[in-house]
Amino acid sequence: MNNQRLKILLLGGTGAMGIHLSKILNNQGEDVYVTTRRERKGVGITYIQGNAHETAFLSDILRKYHFDVLIDFMIYNTSEFADRVDLLLSSVGQYIFLSSSRVYADSETPITENSPRLLDVYKDEEYLKTDEYALSKARQEDILHRSGKNNWTVIRPYITYSEIRLQLGVLEKELWLYRALNGRTIVFSKDIAEKKYYAYIWV
Structure with missing residues (x-):
């Protein structure tokens, strides 16, 4: 049995998912490195200070x-990702790309890995000219497929919550909480406004 420790890099790994994943990997005995723009210290985790958007x-x-x-939590525009994909794939044994479930088109049936993506079925030409988040993630998935390499994995998480992140619709906690505390309206698109959410708060 091979007990060799893996050397793992998390790009943008200080967010809602990354901070927990880095601890889990460290507790499993792996060598964990995390890029961060500000100085951080952690037991058993090596933080590398710098801007991971800089090539x-x-x-x-x-x-x-x-x-x-390499586990990549970064958010790129499509041209930025295209410029660095060769570097990412050629420099590590396995590259894990965090995409999003937002790449999927609306569906009346449960979504599976093979469900249609917005990029592939949406007809609004003005929208398709943008590099909106759902489109950019799908385009970056396509770049990986065309790379000619097979050392990559795409993961499409759903909305993520943690003690540092609580979204309300598409709004991060800093924005919706500020507006709520200051008596300002919080505007939702119709499809979000019609959804029912249940929140449980422990005190």
Whole structure:
């Protein structure tokens, strides 16, 4: 049995999912590295300070550390991702790309991995000219498919919540909570406004 520790890099790994994943991987005995724009310290986790959107910074750490696995939580525009995909795939053993369930089109049936994506079925030409989040994630998935490499995995999480993140519709907690506390309206699209949400708060 191979008990060798994996050297794992989390890009943008200080968000709602990354902060927990880094701890889980560390507790499993892996060597965990996390990029961060501000100085951080953690027991058993190595934080590398810098801007992971900067290619020079990314190239330097990939060359220096020789990671087995890279888990990418970053948000890119499509051209930025296209410019760096070769670097990402050629520098690590396995690349894990965090996409989103928002790539899927509306569906009356339960969504599966093979359900239609907005990019593939939506007809609004003005919308398709944009690089909106759902479209950019789908386009970046396509870039991976066309890369000619097979050392990548796409994960499409649903809405994520944690002690540092609580979305209301598409609004992050900082915005909706500020507006609520200051008596301001919170505007939703019709499809979100018609949904029912149940919140449980422990005190």
